[in-house]
Amino acid sequence: MNASIIADYLKQFEDYAPEPPKEADSSAASSNSNKFDNGHIFYALLEYIIRELPEREKHTYCYSLSQKLLRVCQSKERNVATYFVNKVEEQYALLNEEQALEYHALRSIFNPVMAYYHYYLQHDYERAEGYMLGLLENIDYLIGHGFLDGMYMKIEQYLNTARVYFNAGQYDKSARYARVVMQYLLSSGKETFEFPFSEVLRSANQLNSILALFFNGLIFKALAKPESGAFFRNDFLLAVFREMDISFNEMMEPATRDALAILLRISEGEEEEGLEMALDTQIFNEKVPASMRYFVLTALLHHNNAGDLLPEPLKNNIRLYQEKELGLTASQINVLRPLNAIV
Amino acid sequence: MIFKLSKYIVVTDVLDPNSEKQQRIIFSTRSGISALIEDAVYQKLQVGDFTGLGNNVLSRFMDYEIIVNNEEDEFQEILKLNKLGVKDTKSVSMTIQPTANCQLGCFYCGQVHSKQTMSADVQEKILQRLIYQLDRQRDTELVHTTWYGGEPLMGYSAIINLSNRMQEIARDRGLAYGAYMITNGLSLKKDIFTELYLHHKITRFQITIDTVKEHHDKRRITKKGESTFDIIMKNIVEICALEHYQARVKHPIFIRMNVDESNYQHVTEFIDYIVSLGLKDKVEMGFFPISNWGDKNAGDEQGLTTNEFAELEIEWLMYMQEQGFTMEYILPLRNYDVCMVVNEASEVYDATGNITPCYEFPYTPKYEDKKYIIGNLLEDESTYNNKTQVRGWYDDLATCNVSPKCSKCNLFPVCNGGCPKDWYNGEVKCPTVKANIEDKLVLQYLMDKSSLKTLM
Ligand code: SF4
Numbered sequence: 001m002n003a004s005i006i007a008d009y010l011k012q013f014e015d016y017a018p019e020p021p022k023e024a025d026s027s028a029a030s031s032n033s034n035k036f037d038n039g040h041i042f043y044a045l046l047e048y049i050i051r052e053l054p055e056r057e058k059h060t061y062c063y064s065l066s067q068k069l070l071r072v073c074q075s076k077e078r079n080v081a082t083y084f085v086n087k088v089e090e091q092y093a094l095l096n097e098e099q100a101l102e103y104h105a106l107r108s109i110f111n112p113v114m115a116y117y118h119y120y121l122q123h124d125y126e127r128a129e130g131y132m133l134g135l136l137e138n139i140d141y142l143i144g145h146g147f148l149d150g151m152y153m154k155i156e157q158y159l160n161t162a163r164v165y166f167n168a169g170q171y172d173k174s175a176r177y178a179r180v181v182m183q184y185l186l187s188s189g190k191e192t193f194e195f196p197f198s199e200v201l202r203s204a205n206q207l208n209s210i211l212a213l214f215f216n217g218l219i220f221k222a223l224a225k226p227e228s229g230a231f232f233r234n235d236f237l238l239a240v241f242r243e244m245d246i247s248f249n250e251m252m253e254p255a256t257r258d259a260l261a262i263l264l265r266i267s268e269g270e271e272e273e274g275l276e277m278a279l280d281t282q283i284f285n286e287k288v289p290a291s292m293r294y295f296v297l298t299a300l301l302h303h304n305n306a307g308d309l310l311p312e313p314l315k316n317n318i319r320l321y322q323e324k325e326l327g328l329t330a331s332q333i334n335v336l337r338p339l340n341a342i343v
Numbered sequence: 344m345i346f347k348l349s350k351y352i353v354v355t356d357v358l359d360p361n362s363e364k365q366q367r368i369i370f371s372t373r374s375g376i377s378a379l380i381e382d383a384v385y386q387k388l389q390v391g392d393f394t395g396l397g398n399n400v401l402s403r404f405m406d407y408e409i410i411v412n413n414e415e416d417e418f419q420e421i422l423k424l425n426k427l428g429v430k431d432t433k434s435v436s437m438t439i440q441p442t443a444n445c446q447l448g449c450f451y452c453g454q455v456h457s458k459q460t461m462s463a464d465v466q467e468k469i470l471q472r473l474i475y476q477l478d479r480q481r482d483t484e485l486v487h488t489t490w491y492g493g494e495p496l497m498g499y500s501a502i503i504n505l506s507n508r509m510q511e512i513a514r515d516r517g518l519a520y521g522a523y524m525i526t527n528g529l530s531l532k533k534d535i536f537t538e539l540y541l542h543h544k545i546t547r548f549q550i551t552i553d554t555v556k557e558h559h560d561k562r563r564i565t566k567k568g569e570s571t572f573d574i575i576m577k578n579i580v581e582i583c584a585l586e587h588y589q590a591r592v593k594h595p596i597f598i599r600m601n602v603d604e605s606n607y608q609h610v611t612e613f614i615d616y617i618v619s620l621g622l623k624d625k626v627e628m629g630f631f632p633i634s635n636w637g638d639k640n641a642g643d644e645q646g647l648t649t650n651e652f653a654e655l656e657i658e659w660l661m662y663m664q665e666q667g668f669t670m671e672y673i674l675p676l677r678n679y680d681v682c683m684v685v686n687e688a689s690e691v692y693d694a695t696g697n698i699t700p701c702y703e704f705p706y707t708p709k710y711e712d713k714k715y716i717i718g719n720l721l722e723d724e725s726t727y728n729n730k731t732q733v734r735g736w737y738d739d740l741a742t743c744n745v746s747p748k749c750s751k752c753n754l755f756p757v758c759n760g761g762c763p764k765d766w767y768n769g770e771v772k773c774p775t776v777k778a779n780i781e782d783k784l785v786l787q788y789l790m791d792k793s794s795l796k797t798l799m
Contacts (some may be wrong), residue, residue: 004482043402050398057393058344061721079427080679245403333704 001275005326006306009279016317018324041152042066042109047106048147052093060239062091062106066113078150079122085117104141108153115160125168132161143194145155151200152244154193155181166221171228175239183209204251212289213255219291234297238267259283259292266299290326345413348388349373351753352409354654355781357382368784372756374420374495375677377784400548413753418750422741425759428679429686434485436683437690438702439469439489447527448566451601453637454706456493461501465696468720472510477516480688486513490524490545491702496531498694502737506543523547527563528575536582546592550575551599554613558606583625594627603633607655611662618666627671630659632775637707653778660786673788675776681759684733696720700731701764736763754780
């Protein structure tokens, strides 16, 4: 494809101006929010436990402990974290497998944070893996006993497991988990797990917000890591998304479906076709996950050095778009290849 | 498992006894979080009855450490967390005294000044010590310096040299760099401010002005007895008028007032004076009680009592609010460290090369004994004493060796003992917040009401 055609197409960014920062969305904190927020799932689990079992105070204490551990992990307080890890371990020691519901429920509350601690603060992938795999069993038990929202935990756990394997350099294993969960989320049927995701979904909005989270989590990670594959032909992403052979969930945003097809085309070596599709579709809108837009934009700029043809102000606008609209920090932009060479 | 109401809470009286909603403010010192609470709920909490609390409220109360595990020895748990938390410090902090000299001779100052300024050798050793600290603290994100004296500006060339080199070290390691300065303000001309503020990242200049001219010039005078108020205020006014004054932070200048029984009546007058100069939105202000320092016992001789000061402090804070000052958060924060003394990543280096854990020790005859000094930068590291008295504060508290009062105090998590040095000296001295915390809670509530920042 001629570079000047691409340069013409990219003129759509000439008028790009970042939107003023939005007021904090207070509804995001409410539990009725359509957005995906895993914190609410844990709280929903607590409420489920309280409904099903006595000892409300003890279970609330366990929940609160896990939240505290999560927070100190997030702020990288590694010594303080050991204090809460010890407290959590005290509670593990008290669990009795014969009281199955409590056993699985409390482990479902503790395991994800313990996995996070070992993965994020200790870089001990093996121990993290142990907690994660155990958790999948615990969640299955809870789903089997009526806690359907456990599906949210399950899909998130698949993504987390994929992340941990990815960071440990085990790309094949990572792709296997990612593929299973993506197949499940993207399809309208019951391909992988107990029942179609649409049975627990609150709305199309929620599905698309979850998809964005999962797409971005996988694609940005893969593109930033040369070991997982070349930028435009990333073996990891191909292993996750190629030939899924599913019928897409009809609530899924059509533009996201287009963007995925373009990403696959380009990654499979059919760059011309992929870019032609890009020119014929409307993927540069906020409904499409940022990572996909970033990938396609980079491919356009890269093709026959089309980026070099752009006038300076347009280049600046595109840079601004990457920062403001796609939410990339300067250091992320530096990590992501091969952006620097182009803009 | 059984649960109880934590003993680390402060509860105000019912805010408005005439209103339908009988509400109090509850402040958890273990978490530093305050919340509005119905009186009826509080009555139940007191007797350990949590049944009426909704799931959400129960979980929040546990999160805020208002309801805690009954089996816990809360004091020991707090100490355990403190000791771990101090190790999680993300900064290496240095207090550097580039000179032992100062132009002033304030009657309450415990330092003995001399003409000594920091040699090139000592400066080099400080940089080496910084590198040593950075290698040791693998999670460091920030290198922070507080320039202190004597009067630090009398060691200006050492400041510039060290600051350039430390910024370079921080840059090379991808770390942030920041600095503060405690100065008498006499030599802080606008060009010097500009250089230090813009190029040496000093974003807070603490300048002491002991209220109005009449009183300031009786006590913060030069060694020859000359007055200083007009010179310092002229500097401040000129600096505040600079175009770039608020380029980095909103309030680069912090005015500290040392208050005792001779000048407390003039605090509001001084606040008015600052307003009349148009500086209300440009400077931050704070009041501190005069206390004993080294061999100078000004605190005993003419200090206000804790209760007197605490009451006045609330009046001054309210007065400032009425005058339209931007008020910062006035409640004490939950910190893991009491102050720099318990943090090994925090050291003071004086002009002679002495390393101490507390900035009140250098140049102060009372603290010349070995137990106060870590070592000297010019000597071999093997000679250093890493167990100076105050560094052991939390261990001593755990065994109730010092200050048994603190182990029973509900403010401990936000105070951590106030000033360890004082307790070791046998002086029982609580910070004023001990006496006015409830008033502060109400004041903060009134300040926050519109945004409900700290409330449930
Ligand atoms: S110094 Fe006073 S206020 Fe602080 S913890 Fe000790 S007893 Fe409480």
